[in-house]
Amino acid sequence: MSNASIANTYEEFIKAFHPKSGLDLKFYKQNQMQRRILSFMNSHGHHTYPEFLTTLGTDSVLYDAFFKHLTINVSQFFRDANQWQTLRETIIPLLLHSKAPLKLWSAGCSGGQEPYSLSMTMMDHFSNTRFSVLGTDIDVNVLEQAKNGVYKQNDFASTPPEALQKHFTLSDKGYQIKDTVKKPVTFQHQNLLTDRFQSGFDFIACRNVVIYFTDEAKELLYKKFTEALIPGGILFTGSTEHLFGMNHLGLKPVSSFFYQKQ
Secondary structure, X not given: OOHHHHHHHHHHHHHHHHHHHOOOHHHEOHHHHHHHHHHHHHHOOOOOHHHHHHHHHHOHHHHHHHHHHHHOOOOOOOOOHHHHHHHHHHHHHHHOOOXXXXXXXXXXXXXXXXXXXXXXXXXXXXXXXXXEEEEEEOOHHHHHHHHHOEEOHHHHOOOOHHHHHHHXXXXXXXXXXXXXHHOOEEEEEOOOOOOOOOOOEEEEEEOOOXXXXXXXXXXXXXXXXXXXXXXXXXXXXXXXOOOOOXXXXXXXXXXXXXXXXX
């Protein structure tokens, strides 16, 4: 099969998949996304795009697994411990500018580990500060897990033992997060590239979400994030996501992976 016909087939697949999923894969780097799709197809015994698309329409378990595979839902509590230390010691104090509640957002929140980590951080280290946390994701299944708040041992590789003891109860299903941590957190279904954002955020975390996005999609997204932040607000990015050449958006680095709106 020639490269041209492969490209055409891929383009037809992503065009047909878009209305069903709401996921517009043209915003993602083609080489990387095509590899991800083909590896999933091969591992599940599918060899052509049309046949795979037909099966996705009838097999909801396969569809959910494929959607999760595409949206790369990998997270842990307090992932990248040094960055959470910077958040506690430098970033949050920088944001405590008034008596207004802090408005925090975890964009691409996966199973809720990051928004709940934000909630625990605020409760444990800034107990006199009122705050709210929004968690959004495109995958409705991981949002259900987030709302339920039950986690497995491997979610806690980076978690301080005292946080685990204080904020979770052990049950036969796993570790259940306590209602006190849940209370300030709300979850919403959201497509970051196409949906409108709320505004007035003091802090936005979007980490390891844009890895596969095209440069145009990243530009669009970071522009929307900047507009959603208040002046002086902070954007927290993933450890492979440096915002080179984003000065025109009015974001300046204040620490590694933390950018402040001018």
